[in-house]
Amino acid sequence: MYKRVTLRDTVEVPPEHLADVTPELVKKLLQEKLEGRVDEEVGSVVSVIEVGEIGEGAVLPNQPGVYYDATFDALTFDPQMQEVVDGEVVEVVNFGAFVGIGPVDGLLHVSQISDEYLAYDGENQALASRESNETLAVGDSVRARIVTKSIDERNPRDSKIGLTAKQVGLGKHGWLKAEREQREATAGTGDN
Numbered sequence: 001m002y003k004r005v006t007l008r009d010t011v012e013v014p015p016e017h018l019a020d021v022t023p024e025l026v027k028k029l030l031q032e033k034l035e036g037r038v039d040e041e042v043g044s045v046v047s048v049i050e051v052g053e054i055g056e057g058a059v060l061p062n063q064p065g066v067y068y069d070a071t072f073d074a075l076t077f078d079p080q081m082q083e084v085v086d087g088e089v090v091e092v093v094n095f096g097a098f099v100g101i102g103p104v105d106g107l108l109h110v111s112q113i114s115d116e117y118l119a120y121d122g123e124n125q126a127l128a129s130r131e132s133n134e135t136l137a138v139g140d141s142v143r144a145r146i147v148t149k150s151i152d153e154r155n156p157r158d159s160k161i162g163l164t165a166k167q168v169g170l171g172k173h174g175w176l177k178a179e180r181e182q183r184e185a186t187a188g189t190g191d192n
Contacts, residue, residue, distance in 0.1 A: 001083060002102065003076050004049065005042055009034065012065040013057070023051040026070050034074070036103070038153050043078025044103050077102040079146050079161055084170070089140045092127055094120040099142050099163060106161035108144055113165050134175060141173040 011029045013021055030048045038044045055069035079085070079101065087099040087106065096109040110118050110127060113136060118127040126137035136142070148162030165171045 001078055001080050002046070003043075003078065004073055005076055006052070006071060006073050007042065008069060008071050010067050010069050012063070012067050014065050018066060021054065021057070021066075021068065023054065026054055026068060027051045027072070030070065030072055038151055038159065040151055040153055042074075043076045043151075045074050046077050046103055047075045049073045049075055077104070079104070079106075079149060081146055081149055083146045084143065085146060085163075086141065086143050086173075089136060089138050089142060092120070092125045092136065092138055094122075097127060097136055097142075099144060101144075101161070101163075104159060104161060106144070106146065106163040108142065108163040108165060112147075112163065114171070115166065134172070136172055143170050143173065143176065145170060 009030065011026055011033060013025070013029065017025055027048055027050070030051065034045045035047060036045065050073045052071040052073070057066040057068045059066055085101045085106070087101040089097045089108075090100045090105060091098040094110075096107055097113070098105045099108050110120075113127065114129065114134070116129040116131045116134070118129055118136070121128050121135075124135075124137060126135045128135045142165060144163035144165045145167065146161060147164045148160070150160045152158040169176070
């Protein structure tokens with residue numbers, strides 16, 4: 001889930017910029033420091049939006065810069081357990097599909113995609129069903145639910161998010177559209 005939050009952090013202003021400590025400079029320094037970083041409490045910092053209050057600054061022994069406390073608004077992404085998310089398949093491997101959900105990828109394990117057996121087609125970067133000829137490939141849009149979450153603050157790339165698409169209303173968008181059209185066609189014939 002994306003959220004706009006107000007945060008407070010300390011930023012070091014290098015000596016060459018001390019004559020012009022502006023909200024724009026502090027914003028740039030905060031962006032360099034925080035964007036892409038993962039924090040267990042707020043999630044992944046996507047963007048520093050606006051800088052509010054900037055403190056007086058403090059000099060620390062043996063440090064060249066001046067440290068300023070700043071209050072700022074940031075856009076964060078914090079996936080929640082059981083949250084339904086839309087994403088795009090970014091990679092298909094023999095054990096499932098990685099789905100881009102915001103700034104992170106979640107794993108949609110092959111066992112969590114469909115009740116049918118899906119075989120890996122490495123040549124086409126797809127998972128395919130022999131029963132219904134349905135495929136899931138790179139670039140496909142998917143709706144899934146977050147079922148596991150393990151966030152690693154030190155190495156965000158090592159964070160793991162598990163997804164499932166095995167319930168009504170979840171799956172590849174094309175499959176969901178076909179199911180909806182089938183229901184509407186069936187409902188239309190039942191009215192006669």
